[in-house]
Amino acid sequence: MATSAAVLLLRKQLAELQKHPVDGFSAGLVDEVNIFKWEILIIGPADSLYDGGYFKAHMTFPEDYPQRPPKLKFISDIWHPNVGKDGMVCISILHEPGDDKYGYEKAAERWLPVHTVETIMVSVISLLCDPNDESPANVDAAKEFREDKKKFKRHVAKCVRKSQEEL
Template structure:
């Protein structure tokens, strides 16, 4: 167990350094390095969606055998969403253990595997906020309400989400966080470090990262062609 835990801590330490040196739009990370198995993240609502201006905090808890088993994600503020349980637990395929369960409706390839990481998890969460999976909802009432809203018959879903966005702004103010509200503010620009410096600082471990993939193909942050993606307000 000690060896497994040490391996997980090393993997998490490398991921934290990677995210700090190459930030991604859409979220912030706060980690107490005395406990690498619990991360606090702040997820920003994407511009031009009903979540614009929102600041949704969550805990990511990692198992001691990470990255071979998935972490869990739990929202700390209220999130009315088809794939979020009433208690804040997130239900998403990428965080489900890699087992063959024909009753789940999920393919094994959609579930967790050790090449996934915090970056791909959070990008998946941001995508899920705007495009819920209503085929197997964690919150049935929210799922029904979302489908009615999408069909243009009822605005209650957008109204509830809008109120939660406004409430989350108070949390952002308490945390001293300025939430990006435009595409230009939302997109993060970073300059790749020099190759030698990058390898010195990252201290890559071949055992963990021979097949490492950060899940991001675009060094410039958002793609301008995608600025109108997501669900806009009706």
């Protein structure tokens, strides 16, 4: 039952994004027969260190979506405090719903079924503009962001160039 509701919702969200594209990213299916795995192309936001970059990511939805959040993993190399070295995005709205057992996040900051691919991507794009080095997924990037901005900027610029070459 949950799977068919998720399929309908995902088809609707994908059709809406294709009919009315949102600035900053595009979305499509990795494989036309699997509605649960999307490929996202994130355009580095203007006036950010990622400006000019084209970063590919995969968004994988659980079968009980929207009750549980999707996972977002960058396929392109990206140097960011909130993106793990494995490419996994660490952002509050993608964390399982409910209270944070560590007390760091409020339940309202975590996943809620009202979120859509669009709201997730707007949050991720915002994160590219304004990294949260207080809650890093990549400790090395967060440390560099805090302590050596010049080196951090060079690291990001290298990722931007690589993303342009891979496009």
